[in-house]
Amino acid sequence: MILTQCAVCATDLGLTRGKKCGRCNTRYCGAACQVQHWKEGGHDTLCKTIKRAGGAEQYDANKKYAEAVAVAATACAEDTKGQTCYICTQALHWKTKEGLVRMCACRGTAGFAHVSCLAEQAKILVAEAEENNLDVQSRWKRWHMWRRWDTCRLCEQDYHGVVSCALGWACWKTYVGRPEADDARPWAMTVLGNGLYAASHFEDALSVREALLSTMRRIGADEDILLDAQSNVASAYADLGQLEKALSMERDIYSDSVQLLGEDHLDTSISANNLARTLCELSRFEETKTLLRKTIPVARRTLGEIKDTTLTMRKTFAEALYRDPGATLADLREAVTTLEDTERTARRVFGDAHPITEGTEDELQDARAALYARGLP
Template identity: 30%
Template sequence: MILTTCAACAAPLAHDAPRCVRCHTRYCNKTCQHDHWRRGHKQMCKKIHRGGNAEQYHADKKYKEAVAVAVEACADDTNGEEDFSTLRAAINYMGSLIQLQRSEEAKALYRKTLPVARRVLGESHEMTLGMRTNYAMAFCADPAATLDDLREALTILEETARTARRVFGGAHPSTRNIEGGLRQARARFALRELLGQAVPGELAPPEPQLAAAATPFAAASAIAGHLGMDPQEANAAIEELSELKARDPEAFAELMQAALSGEGADAGDQDP
């Protein structure tokens, strides 16, 4: 996908237009680049870079959006809510919504379709287990998820993993997928719980620019990132943080504050 307009003001781009050094997002001039950085690009830059830089990232995003629309249209064109193809479309749509970070919509769709899947397919059907897994992962992907939300997700995934192992065996792809989600949920829950122990009450940084770090997942990502790890490797971060907290509570508190305030970030986090 070739980007032809400025990311900040949508003006047409010249062939030599300036771009972000890390993620290659392009701008019509340096003023727009600096303005876009202050208005939120700083928080998105690493994500765009990990997604293959600006053009690949936006192409993937457009593809996922198109898939979501197509799946929704397919669901509307089937033979009723109990039809197998309708249920299959619903679970695919849920997955697309989660990828697009539309967690509330994904959870609402789950609450509507799960009773139908249970009635038509049964509790242990692969599609029913997939719906329950998607529902739990919607909580894990939600930046506003509370500790109780993550606890609910963890409980669902533990139950679903037990059922999958009993019905399909440990080597089945569905079982491995569910257990992978369970590992992620355990990591995020444990790290969120650790953060909660370190900072009584709600995390509420006073500076407006740190507001994003007040959400559980953002805080966990900040800690893992400060340790030089991808958030997907949060299990290792949890172990290291737990050991540090037990060994040196003061150093742990300083590390957490540094991560939440952005100290120690790499050079790519500086203003462009």
């Protein structure tokens, strides 16, 4: 984790407060906790090990990475049985002995790999891009460069679930030693936060995203980057059930995105999608429908029909239609039709096991049940 808590009492230290062990940089809220950790917490035996690993953050990142890889390989064990890595061609990794993963949109025998192999591939590709200065001029070029850490090179779709989480830790442990002002460190924090979020580790994702936002503010990042960081924080609040707090942030983020970036920008569509999801969760169905009737046509025109943001917006719109207590028969039929089309597209693009496919299928069943409750097919 981005180390923002006292190692003994878990007091929140942010990124600047408290004390550090002079040898390994383990953080404490004060001298009392530091002494206690040395005498009673085992730090006297671990301190040299942590230092040899590169310090507290590096040690923690290495440990969390190993744990995440084990979880990912176990989750994918049934799907990967009898397969080999498309990068190293082995079933077990020659060095780590880890199993295979997939969790992208590849089908059949394609896309099986070791997290270690995927991480090494991403590290090489990013290094080549940095060497060729492909990331200098444009934020979007930089982001597409870093997407090599969480996007399958074969199907060109995002990894999801625990595989995305493992790759997030792989990215973070690779660049954690970079200086704060180095471009690689905040991008690696972004990849880690997204990976934790994809695996539903929302509290950890929030911690990383808040640390990233604090860093971006401190180093004077551009306004569009700050908006993106704020949007990620708000999403974590929403999934932790802090809906009113998320809603307040998301209203401002969407408004600022429209003014700064324009209605056709990807970030504006993402912020509209996040705002709509929170409104729907709060049962503000008319507001949800009004917002999405305006923004879905823009997303379909600028992003395309198969983009995950477009599909999620359509799913949320259908949910607002059928969940509204005042829904008419026409509303229910439109919800079912929209979800059927969205589910077919998601299944074709992402596969059966993708969260968007599974989530849309669940909503479709509920929408059909609402329609059948009216006694209609």
